[in-house]
Amino acid sequence: MKELKQLTRREMIKGLGAGTVVAALSAALPNERTNAEDLVVEQQRVKANRAFQRRTAVESFAFGDVQLFDSPFLRAQERDANYLLQLEPDRLLHNFRVNAGLKPKAPVYGGWESVEPWVEIRCHGHTLGHYLSACSLMFASTNEMKFKQRVDYIIVELDQCQRAGKTGLICAFPDGSVPLDQILNTTRFVGVPWYTMHKIFAGLRDSYLYAKSKLALDVLVKLSDWAIAHTRNLSDDQFQKMLNTEHGGMNEVLADVFSLTGETKYLELAEKFCHRALLDPLTQERDTLDRLHSNTQIPKVIGFSRLYEVTGDTNYLKAARFFWNTVVNKRSFATGGNGDGEHFFPPSDFERHLASAKTMETCCTHNMLKLTRSLFTLEPSALSVDYYERALYNSILASQDPDSGMMTYFQSTRPGYLKLYCTPFDSFWCCTGSGIENHAKYRDSIYFHDANSLYVNLFIPSSVRWQAKGITVTQMTVFPDSDVSRFRIAARQPVRASLKIRHPSWCTEGTIKVNGNLFTTSKQSERYIDVERVWRDGDRIEVTLPMSMHAEPLPGSPNIVALLYGPIVLAGRLGKKGLAPGTDIIINERTIGDVLKDEVTVPRLRGDVEKVLQQVKRSTDSSLAFRTEKIGDPFDVDLIPYFRMAHERYSMYWRVGE
Ligand SMILES: [Zn+2]
Numbered sequence: 001m002k003e004l005k006q007l008t009r010r011e012m013i014k015g016l017g018a019g020t021v022v023a024a025l026s027a028a029l030p031n032e033r034t035n036a037e038d039l040v041v042e043q044q045r046v047k048a049n050r051a052f053q054r055r056t057a058v059e060s061f062a063f064g065d066v067q068l069f070d071s072p073f074l075r076a077q078e079r080d081a082n083y084l085l086q087l088e089p090d091r092l093l094h095n096f097r098v099n100a101g102l103k104p105k106a107p108v109y110g111g112w113e114s115v116e117p118w119v120e121i122r123c124h125g126h127t128l129g130h131y132l133s134a135c136s137l138m139f140a141s142t143n144e145m146k147f148k149q150r151v152d153y154i155i156v157e158l159d160q161c162q163r164a165g166k167t168g169l170i171c172a173f174p175d176g177s178v179p180l181d182q183i184l185n186t187t188r189f190v191g192v193p194w195y196t197m198h199k200i201f202a203g204l205r206d207s208y209l210y211a212k213s214k215l216a217l218d219v220l221v222k223l224s225d226w227a228i229a230h231t232r233n234l235s236d237d238q239f240q241k242m243l244n245t246e247h248g249g250m251n252e253v254l255a256d257v258f259s260l261t262g263e264t265k266y267l268e269l270a271e272k273f274c275h276r277a278l279l280d281p282l283t284q285e286r287d288t289l290d291r292l293h294s295n296t297q298i299p300k301v302i303g304f305s306r307l308y309e310v311t312g313d314t315n316y317l318k319a320a321r322f323f324w325n326t327v328v329n330k331r332s333f334a335t336g337g338n339g340d341g342e343h344f345f346p347p348s349d350f351e352r353h354l355a356s357a358k359t360m361e362t363c364c365t366h367n368m369l370k371l372t373r374s375l376f377t378l379e380p381s382a383l384s385v386d387y388y389e390r391a392l393y394n395s396i397l398a399s400q401d402p403d404s405g406m407m408t409y410f411q412s413t414r415p416g417y418l419k420l421y422c423t424p425f426d427s428f429w430c431c432t433g434s435g436i437e438n439h440a441k442y443r444d445s446i447y448f449h450d451a452n453s454l455y456v457n458l459f460i461p462s463s464v465r466w467q468a469k470g471i472t473v474t475q476m477t478v479f480p481d482s483d484v485s486r487f488r489i490a491a492r493q494p495v496r497a498s499l500k501i502r503h504p505s506w507c508t509e510g511t512i513k514v515n516g517n518l519f520t521t522s523k524q525s526e527r528y529i530d531v532e533r534v535w536r537d538g539d540r541i542e543v544t545l546p547m548s549m550h551a552e553p554l555p556g557s558p559n560i561v562a563l564l565y566g567p568i569v570l571a572g573r574l575g576k577k578g579l580a581p582g583t584d585i586i587i588n589e590r591t592i593g594d595v596l597k598d599e600v601t602v603p604r605l606r607g608d609v610e611k612v613l614q615q616v617k618r619s620t621d622s623s624l625a626f627r628t629e630k631i632g633d634p635f636d637v638d639l640i641p642y643f644r645m646a647h648e649r650y651s652m653y654w655r656v657g658e
Helices: 018-028 035-053 072-086 094-099 126-142 145-165 178-184 193-211 214-231 236-242 250-261 264-272 276-283 294-311 314-330 347-354 362-378 382-399 430-438 609-614
Strands: 066-068 447-449 453-456 462-466 471-477 484-491 495-503 510-514 517-522 527-535 540-544 549-554 557-565 568-573 616-618 626-628 638-641
Touching (some): 066 072, 072 145, 072 382, 072 430, 094 145, 126 145, 126 193, 145 193, 145 214, 178 193, 178 214, 193 214, 193 250, 214 250, 214 264, 250 264, 250 294, 264 294, 276 294, 276 314, 294 362, 314 362, 347 549, 362 382, 362 430, 382 430, 382 495, 382 568, 447 462, 453 471, 471 495, 495 510, 495 540, 510 527, 549 609, 557 609, 609 616
Parallel strands (some): 453 495
Antiparallel strands (some): 066 462, 447 453, 462 471, 484 540, 495 527, 510 517, 510 540, 557 568, 568 638, 616 626, 626 638
């Protein structure tokens, strides 16, 4: 992919307005609030938010304005919803109650939540945070009260725990506040306590934003105040030393607390949570990512992007943009995933890492999509959506077991290996947590808008209600099985607006018809095609974006390629050797690569890349199924989209040549 632009006009007007608002807030706000002051805070919050909005060029739509129709995405959402309802809040709350001196109401879950060998990572309680986010997103997506009821129940419980605990801290570590006390005292500590706390902070934020729980904001503010009080005495050096340990997106979520309350003390803490060891080189556009833990870095950078949004400090934007370009263009596999054994490796070493079963942690892609989305709202670009689409289909949609609804940890590039999924009640990996969020929010990035334009980013059957313009746009498509998408406008009255249809990088020539007549033929990809006119009720748009077979070499290895049809990575079906039903659902992610490692023959494809592409034939039915013809050595192979591959051995990269 090409790079995102390096300079924008928006950068020139850095800090416009918001600095003043922030300074005013800082002077005006006392620490303790009375009811009358609540109103002032609310007014200032609105003002502060207005200032932030100057930096976002586009807005997303409320979940309630977007409907999903039948598609793999809707089915993934339904499986996720089903799983969320099987989890028991009282079990997730177990340790929170114990730490508050309250009697637990149900036994604790296993896996990362309580048992060996994971006790030392101190991720206890991370699932509850993700669960709050997922149920809140699911409520916003479906409007089903049972998700809101679960959120409300948990928030009431957490409020009770917070009151009983008296300090403001709520946590589920088996040794109470000890891991946090130790990391704050810079004494010896275990695990990743701030990483875990970030999930709880974020769950409370999402409960407020998506499930409308006012109480969640109160709990979040008290928890944030606890964080301020307990980090107050750290010197800058001590703080930075603390940040050498994984701490999720603490800078991001505290920037959110600032924007929700208008209180600058949270912004100050958010900025303290910026890890200079990453921020400084990124600001200087230096790539120092080799051997760093991937999922530790990405959330910090989401925080940088968010901090640009709320402060206008262009160093944050520069850092976020450089990181994105580096990871997407130099450090990603064809599916949009990155890393091996959770770590970035030197970009010259892809071939060596290809045989690993521990490439591409799903959380990393989850977070890269969050970062992409954040940057897109600041600087809308069809190029960044190309990455979003690539990773959404080939990693996120690909991460869910179509039968059990369970989720992948690594998505292995090892030729002949397979996807392994978590168990429902005994794993609770990081990727289980981010996974339950993934499938609850597909509708958040299909459409965006500014004052006059509707951005159509993804080709997913759906509709969007654009209230400001009084129109609803309905998209009907079976993409990627077909390259035609049809849109219909419902308008209360004629209205002028622009529909910006994305022309993706994988399509050389797209055509757009309006009401059956050719509107334009576009030969320039990686941009939006502007369809501006006065829209009337019943208007129809037909978008044809032909896909073709193409090869993408493994970085640095021109003779090892992935095969793609449009944005869809195709994987070769290599059978079920050694695989009995259910054996690909595992408790312990650490065994990935050690289990089910039967020898499997992976054919090489004879001929140069051009010949290989000619000899991959599409089946005549409508599904995206292909087969190599007379080039496979020792045998030809069936290819299907990687996102449809499950319970079967596969390869997504092929050696080509004579
Ligand atoms: Zn993970």
